[in-house]
Amino acid sequence: MTDSRIFTAALLVIGDEILSGRTQDKNIAQVASWLGVQGIRLREVRVVPDVIDAIVEAVNALRARNDYLFTTGGIGPTHDDITVDAVAQALGVAVEIHPEARAILEKYYADKGGVNEGRLRMARVPAGSDLIPNRYSGAPGIRHGNVFLMAGVPHITAGMLDALTGEIEGGAPLLSGTVGAWVPESEIAGLLHEIERAHEGSQIGSYPFFREGRVGANFVVRSTSAETVQSCIDTLCEGLGEMGYDFTPGGI
Amino acid sequence: MTDSRIFTAALLVIGDEILSGRTQDKNIAQVASWLGVQGIRLREVRVVPDVIDAIVEAVNALRARNDYLFTTGGIGPTHDDITVDAVAQALGVAVEIHPEARAILEKYYADKGGVNEGRLRMARVPAGSDLIPNRYSGAPGIRHGNVFLMAGVPHITAGMLDALTGEIEGGAPLLSGTVGAWVPESEIAGLLHEIERAHEGSQIGSYPFFREGRVGANFVVRSTSAETVQSCIDTLCEGLGEMGYDFTPGGI
DSSP, X not given: OBSSOOEEEEEEEEOHHHHTTXXXXXXXXXXXXXXXXXXXXXXXXXXXXXXXXXXXXXXXXXXXXXXXXXXXXXXXXXXXXXXXXXXXXXXXXXEEEOHHHHHHHHHHXXXXXXXXXXXXXXXXXXXXXXXEOOSSSSOOEEEETTEEEEOSSHHHHHHHHHHHTTSSOOBSOOEEEEEEESSOGGGSHHHHHHHHHHSTTOEEEEEEEEETTEEEEEEEEEESOHHHHHHHHHHHHHHHHHTTOOEEETOO | OBSSOOEEEEEEEEOHHHHTTSSOOOHHHHHHHHHHHHTEEEEEEEEEOSOHHHHHHHHHHHHHTSSEEEEESOOSSSTTOOHHHHHHHHHTOOEEEOHHHHHHHHHHTTTTTOOOHHHHGGGEEETTOEEEOOSSSSOOEEEETTEEEEXXXXXXXXXXXXXXXXXXOOBSOOEEEEEEESSOGGGSHHHHHHHHHHSTTOEEEXXXXXXXXXXXXXXXXXXXXXXXXXXXXXXXXXXXXXXTOOEEETOO
């Protein structure tokens, strides 16, 4: 782990079902949280339809400017599962059957009617790929250098992230601390800005909420330095107290 | 309404809280569904941090190739709310105080301590903008031509979408029909592909699930023609019946 270098990642969510509103995406939040623990910052997410050109364009734009690119969706057995083809095209490599993936699928489907043409699609990878274990169903995820192709079904994605835990180099994780207060954020906008400016390397986010007919906000401080986070939190609590607001370290 | 022209939109979600995983995005699904009803297809979503350059780049890329661009997030009163500045920069216009927005805020905050510097930020708009009514809290959304800036808090976003209903030109809405079956999608990948190819203008998506220890999938047919949707559904049900699978029109 290196302290000075910031590692970044992008996520590409592939699937008409997200863009039609049929399916509520759950992968952005889980990939984001997992990356945070690895010391990698999620810098950008794109959601694109099941269209080769759209995927290719996004893959190339995102991998060029991030250390890692993750994709979710489109690695199943049906005709709308075209992620492997699109990523291979973006990387400029052929698509090939991965022998280990084929063996995994043959074993998994042995008592389920065997491997047919659709199922064999799930053994196809961009040439030169490694596999990401899938503990929930047969088809593995795929790793090609710094590009990671994962399933779209959230619990399968989660299993693949688990399998990748500790396998990828990250930097100092971004630490965070939260203070919640029953205050309209617009009352203390000036205070937040002052504190952020006074603490180099800090970011302070303000997240308003409406509960029980009252207005409040959680203020989230982020920094790679625990000392900076603590100092921001202390200054903020002091300021809120002086202004007469109830606040809760840890957030409301 | 025109039948032949397809209207497209992009959505830009702005906010560190989504990229950190702290907040589960809910706006993609609700904006997508709303757009579908307006006869507008959501073609691409990007999520970017609270960073001017990232927002400017995304705004310009997305508005250039879609009929409409919607943004959520970053129009509040605090220092991390920079959407207005970034969009103005992308559009090449100045930022100005909108007199009607100022009047709305003065009224809204009259018995809440009045308008301070932070709150006045919410009256700032890219020059030449109109307002989008906000029925839940003071600060309005902003419309500049085909660019729509909305709040990030989902129920406020929903109110702004309501206010825009019927205000934006769309084409023929994309219709859909669903068939659910207790079948591994990999068993009928070939059938799905055949049906889609035999029906011009149709798209068939396959969405597997795991419930009660069994594998199933919902198959969603989309087309602007009701006849095409029905014919795909009929052919699919016939095929599933012939293969001996239980299926449920309308989805499981």
